[in-house]
Amino acid sequence: MLQYNMYTNRKPGDEMQLKDVGEFNFIRHIQDNTIHDPSTVITGIGDDCAVYSAKEETDQLISTDTMVEGVHFSFHYMKPYDVGYRLMTANLSDIAAMGGTPRQIVLSVAAPEYVDTAILDEVYRGIKDQCAKYHLNILGGDTVCTEGPMVWTVTIIGDVPKGTAIMRSGAQVGDIVGITNYVGYAATGLGALSYNLDGYHMTKVGHQRPDPQIELGQQLRQLGIHSMNDISDGLGSELNEIASASNVSIVIEEKAIPLHEETYELAKYLQTNPVDYALYGGEDFQLVFTAPKSLLSKLENLAGITIIGEVVSGPAQVQMVTPDKTIKTIEAKGYNHFHES
Template sequence: MQMREMGEFNFIKSVADDTIYDMSTVICGIGDDCAVYKAKKGYHQLVSTDMMVEGIHFSSKTTAPFDIGYRLGTANISDIAAMGGVPRQVVIAVAAPPDGNSQRLQEIYEGLKSICKIHHVNIIGGDTVRTDGPLTVSLTIIGEVPEETELYRSGAQVGDVVGITNTIGDSAVGLEALLDNARGYLHCKRVHQRPEPQVYLGNVLRSLGAHAMNDISDGLGSELNEIAHASGVAIEIDETAMRFHPEVIQWAKKKEISPWSFALYGGEDFQLVFTIPENIVNEVSALEGIQLIGHVVSGAPGVCLRTAQGEKKIIPAQGYNHFSK
């Protein structure tokens, strides 16, 4: 059924069920002019938003409708994780072509519900409108973090150790493998289509005393430069310290390029990059899913890669940019 046949209000009714996963924080969800939620005393509120446009952020060739919603949820939840916070509520806005398939849009909602259910994030409202352009889906998320404990990009200090969660470059390889119709690479394809936000590790790192954190949505090169410039420090990462997933190594060999290209400039892994003081290195390195890859040093703000031969290569702030050529 096309959206023009179903209509706005019938569509809203069709997706309004199974949207509240933590009743303790919600007073009024979908169905009124505004949603009403409870803010905890002693916590700061966190707000972020992400938008996905068909043809820019996703296509039917690489992303099923369910995965569109899942990835949109992950992108928002990951922003909260990067502050060391806990995601609580989301509102969703959709601009859909009138001749669009209503079932496809319902499946997008099912993907969003799936990732929200995992992290106990309530879907408490939104808006649905018509567009003559491509399908556009926007999500706004509200989270919380204990007062004065949130982690900023500007918190890195000289002497800190730099780390990441899990492995990176996986999503970029997954996208290329999907576009090439390559067999295998199931891990990387799954990471691209259904990435997992690192809420747990973000909270643990905050509680242990991390100084700065950022989520890796636009590539490690871009995210590290954001931390370096916001903090007024230089960052050196060690080429020999990074561990890549075997599928990333395999794909890089096939394409005859360095796996670092995918890690630095691929993006959409939604892992975390962080800096920690030396006195908690042992505690952090004992956590599952942690790699320590470099140091914060004095100098002009920027990022460099120290090669196995001891050379330093400047890492520019490249990554996905909506308005670059």
């Protein structure tokens, strides 16, 4: 049986377990501070379904993400608050990748009956803080007991002006390829935490509490970029998704990929290749996009944007030019739940 009381202020034995509270009492307990934009809500938590209003001039966006204890997060490396925060970032990042605005969520948790409700409270606090920051409403969900690990699922609803959602399939030959902020950041933080290394403060936080790029996604859409993807499974995987969906070839420059100094430091310590953290690490929740070259000057004026390559004609593939001018084909081998090693 997993021990969770290390994450509460309660002494062992003083926990209020989920089985003692019950599903409906716990739902009532967490109902506060769930509506941050009442203008879009007709009926929230408390009925068989929530009812919200959508503007006629928008297209609706919907996505869902699940985090399983032991697969997507570990309480050895993350506090319960961080789990909720990071779960929301994963969902918000999908909306950012379309250039959209997040509006509503529903969320469900399956938790062992012996879990201290203080743990669940902290996860919900991380979720609610992200919802408050981005004016998201929590419209409902479900809470159940399980004999297995803890599982959290969020379904997010957003919108985008009609006909303007940015797809993976829009890349065009002649486009430039850009990226937001640093990549390999989260994998660096996870590596430092896994090896219990001192320092690495920035990237540890980047793994535990990454932020979605909502504003940059909207700005890029408004500028008129052609395609976009969020980096959840590694830059190599996301670029291959764009290349495949758009039937184009993408060439990037290794030396142009923005890596944090802590990534170089960890790679030196572990004797690994620093660029691999960006290509295959995943969970940075940054954005990679393609845009017409005519937007170059405007993109360069946006904080946090780096141009790393271009779209060329050829088979759907991704290639990288190394500092010694070697050309490497980058496979789509980011994190894959069903990959057999």
